[in-house]
Amino acid sequence: MxxxxxxxxxxxxxxxxxxxxxxxxxxxxxxxxxxxxxxxxxxxxxxxxxxxxxxxxxxxxxxxxxxxxxxxxxxxxxxxxxxxxxxxxxxxxxxxxxxxxxxxxxxxxxxxxxxxxxxxxxxxxxxxxxxxxxxxxxxxxxxxxxxxxxxxxxxxxxxxxxxxxxxxxxxxxxxxxxxxxxxxxxLRAAEFEPVPEAADAADLLYIGMMRDLKGPDLFIDAFARAETALGQRLSAVMVGAGEDLPRYEAEVERLGLADRIRFLPPMPARAAFALARLVVVPSRAEAMPYIVLETLAAGKPMIATAVGGIPEIFGSGSPALVNADADAIAGKMREALSDLAAYKNLMPDMTTLKARFxxxxxxxxxxxxxxxxxxx
CATH class of the missing domain: 3.40.50.2000 (Glycogen Phosphorylase B;)
Incomplete structure (x- = not known):
């Protein structure tokens, strides 16, 4: 043929x-x-x-x-x-x-x-x-x-x-x-362009399917714990849809976070990246998630769980990787938000990303x- x-x-x-x-x-x-x-x-x-x-x-x-x-x-x-x-x-x-x-x-x-x-x-x-x-x-x-x-x-x-x-x-x-x-x-060449954050950008972003495998529940729990650890109010946007969405909305209400965690329907990833300063991928399981590649290509700092093929993107020893655990994610949120400029320097090299992905x-x-x- x-x-x-x-x-x-x-x-x-x-x-x-x-x-x-x-x-x-x-x-x-x-x-x-x-x-x-x-x-x-x-x-x-x-x-x-x-x-x-x-x-x-x-x-x-x-x-x-x-x-x-x-x-x-x-x-x-x-x-x-x-x-x-x-x-x-x-x-x-x-x-x-x-x-x-x-x-x-x-x-x-x-x-x-x-x-x-x-x-x-x-x-x-x-x-x-x-x-x-x-x-x-x-x-x-x-x-x-x-x-x-x-x-x-x-x-x-x-x-x-x-x-x-x-x-x-x-x-x-x-x-x-x-x-x-x-x-x-x-990724396409145009995706390796930085996405500036909006003037009213939130602190944290979750973008993905609303199901437990992808960890929205871990994101919400970690958000609450990070607020306590930092001693300050944070803000977050959660973008996506799925059968478990009503349960996550109810959990945000139960924890008294409804004024600080906003839910939005699915949208292009690069549009979502402008909505926050730090992206979090709290998945319990993955193969090779596009959202991690898209986030890094857009020049956004991020926290990701060390599951599936994610360490192949970052390198297995990357300090940006954490266990799929609310305490671990919360600790990394606190660390990153305390000095986001320094944390951003921990992200993988852009030239290497372009060559491999x-x-x-x-x-x-x-x-x-x-x-x-x-x-x-």
């Missing part, structure tokens, strides 16, 4: 890092002359995501196809899978690239079914954390990792976004019996993996 490809990206949830990753890839692939399409869930996302889809629709030769997809395995999966398969079959892809647990399962299953009908489809899978976040000692974890081991035979290439993710796969699933490539997430590098390496898989 040579020349231009028909590429379909399949994933469930059009929010957060996976959606960002797919948008960057489709932009680069369209620019390279490939025909690209998206198949994803129609029940997830809000106004912000709808605007992003509107911007993409005219660029993608294979279009944006949305259909209901369940988050968890259940009886509704059969109907959802059949609808998705019919959509993908009509698109006649050369490459199906699945992202996340559900997208990865669909891409490999449907690609294999198409192969039965003599269609040579390359099946690639990017976990993006996905099922790898499960504990291998639980029944759920054992089930998912057994499924992953079995799905490897229907996969032409695994694409990992961090060395942490690849090591986790090896530990929980096993050594991949197929080609696997490490390709870091990348550029979107052009990411897209070129993934395209190379596509062509190698098509030749199998």
């Amino acid at each position: 040579a020349g231009k490809l028909r590429i379909v990206h399949c994933f469930r949830s059009p929010v957060g890092g996976i959606f960002r990753h797919v948008r960057d890839l489709t932009d680069a692939q369209v620019a390279a002359g490939h025909s690209v399409g998206i198949v994803c869930d129609s029940t997830t996302g809000g106004e912000y995501e709808e605007r992003l889809f509107d911007q993409m629709q005219g660029k993608l030769a294979l279009g944006v196809q949305r259909t209901p997809m369940q988050r968890h395995i259940g009886p509704g999966d059969l109907a959802s899978a059949w609808r998705s398969y019919r959509i993908i079959k009509e698109l006649q892809p050369d490459v199906i690239h699945g992202h996340g647990a559900k997208g990865g399962a669909y891409a490999r299953l449907f690609g294999s079914l198409l192969r039965v009908s003599r269609s040579r489809v390359a099946r690639l899978y990017s976990p993006h954390g996905g099922s790898l976040h499960y504990d291998e000692n639980t029944l759920t974890g054992k089930l998912f990792f057994a499924l992953e081991r079995n799905m490897a035979r229907f996969t032409d290439c695994l694409l990992f976004v961090s060395d942490y993710e690849r090591r986790t796969y090896r530990r929980k699933v096993g050594e991949p019996p197929i080609p696997n490539v490490l390709v870091y997430n990348g 550029g979107a052009d590098v990411m897209a070129a390496e993934i395209e190379q993996a596509y062509f190698a898989a098509c030749r199998k």
Whole structure:
């Protein structure tokens, strides 16, 4: 296989890092002359995501196809899978690239079914954390990792976004019996421009999905403890949406912080960066989070938990990294806010970031993996 490809990206949830990753890839692939399409869930996302889809629709030769997809395995999966398969079959892809647990399962299953009908489809899978976040000692974890081991035979290439993710796969699933490539997430050149803070900027910013895995509850708890440690009132903005948002709003009310912690709906990351002086990423688990790369590229000081691939961005010994614990995060908030100029000097070197985490590098390496898989 040579020349231009028909590429379909399949994933469930059009929010957060996976959606960002797919948008960057489709932009680069369209620019390279490939025909690209998206198949994803129609029940997830809000106004912000709808605007992003509107911007993409005219660029993608294979279009944006949305259909209901369940988050968890259940009886509704059969109907959802059949609808998705019919959509993908009509698109006649050369490459199906699945992202996340559900997208990865669909891409490999449907690609294999198409192969039965003599269609040579390359099946690639990017976990993006996905099922790898499960504990291998639980029944759920054992089930998912057994499924992953079995799905490897229907996969032409695994694409990992961090060395942490690849090591986790090896530990929980096993050594991949197929080609696997490490390709870091990348940012566009324009994102390596500083974002000045607004005149009324808050002290702290959380931006991300509103679910416990990403740590909004740790952010709120740490905020309260940092106020006590500093002996002064602080201010914060929390940007994002998700099923657990009402619980976090209630917790802020319960702690008497409603006048100091403001909730805002999803918005472009660079718009959010102007709203505060210090960004906090309190995640309990990650693969290779875009928000960390975006924050550093924008020249913002930040605190991040030492989980997943985050230490690969900062360096494992970085003083900006903390445990995913409210006390540890609060202590780092106090330290950083006490002398923010000095704290900012602890951030990684911008030249090194550009060389390792550029979107052009990411897209070129993934395209190379596509062509190698098509030749199998």
